[in-house]
Amino acid sequence: MGEWNNAQVVFIGGASRGIGAACTRVFAGAKWRVAAVARTQPNVAAENLLGLPADLRSNDQTQKAVARVMDRWGRIDAVVHTAGTILNPVPVAGLGWDRWARTFEACLQTAVNLVEATFTEVSAARGAYVFISSVGSRKVYPGVADYCAAKAALTQYVRCLASELAGSGARANTISPAVVDTDLLAKAPFSREEAESWHALGRVGSPEEIAHMVLVLAGERAGWVTGTDVTMDGGMSVLG
16 A cells, blocks of 8 residues: 555546546556546456445535545545536427436536535645536537537536636646547447548547546646646537
8 A cells, every 4th residue: 555655646527437437547557546436336446446436416425425535545636527418419499407407417516516525625735627528518519409508517617616726726627529439429319430520630539538638637737727628629620
């Protein structure tokens, strides 16, 4: 255990798959102590990894997960939020409030609960928050107005958070990816080939590419970066 006593601690929400799982691997490889948190028990097993089952939509479960990390390691230097969902396309006029609520619970309420549970710890550590938003926060994706609005709300929420953290020296940023090769792509109503054509680089992104940017924003090398949304879109924006 001695070699990990001074290692930084990251709390990763939504760690069981996709970008969250990639973040778990990347931070562990960078010698951070990693609390991997998800609704299903994350598949992690290593001295510097702590897997915790928790539904971040629940404030109580979120608070308990944070308490376990503090009991185990006594600090939280960075918080990474990757939780969210995108549901089947429905025209905007047909989106009932239940659908809106489900999407906002997954994309925004989880973030709010996580900040409420960790604000004191991250501030004390002069640490960092990194949230996964989406290019959908400013780009129209037909059929998923609820997702686009939830990600736009998340991005602005993080800007407000950054302004309140700044006095302590702590930071908060978002990353807005375009299409990434996760299980959501496999369930999407478009083909991989179609998605690849939307990006100037001719391919979709990988979860690891996003995770490496998360690692940069969480660390000291990005110590002067806060309130910023980093676009990772494979050149989608240059295609118009």
